[in-house]
Amino acid sequence: MKTxxxxxxxxxxxxxxxxxxxxxxxxxxxxxxxxxxERKQVLITAAVIGQIDVTTARGV
Structure with a gap:
C-alpha cells in the first residue's frame, strides 16, 4: 500500500x-x-443481573 x-x-x-x-x-x-x-463495570453489572447472556458470548 502506497502512502x-x-x-x-x-x-x-x-x-x-x-x-x-x-x-x-x-x-x-x-x-x-x-x-x-467504567465500561468494564457496566458489562459486569449487565452480566450479573442477566441483561446479557454470557453463555453465548465468545472471545474475539
Missing amino acids: SHSQLANLTWKVAEAKDSPSRTPAAIDQQVSFLN
Whole structure:
C-alpha cells in the first residue's frame, strides 16, 4: 500500500504535536483507562443481573 503525500504530512504533524506536548499523553491515557474501567463495570453489572447472556458470548 502506497502512502499519499497528504497522509505523510498528517502523520508528521501528529508526531510533531505529540512530541511538543508530551504532558498531554498521560492525561489522555488516564482518561481512556477511566473510560475502559467504567465500561468494564457496566458489562459486569449487565452480566450479573442477566441483561446479557454470557453463555453465548465468545472471545474475539
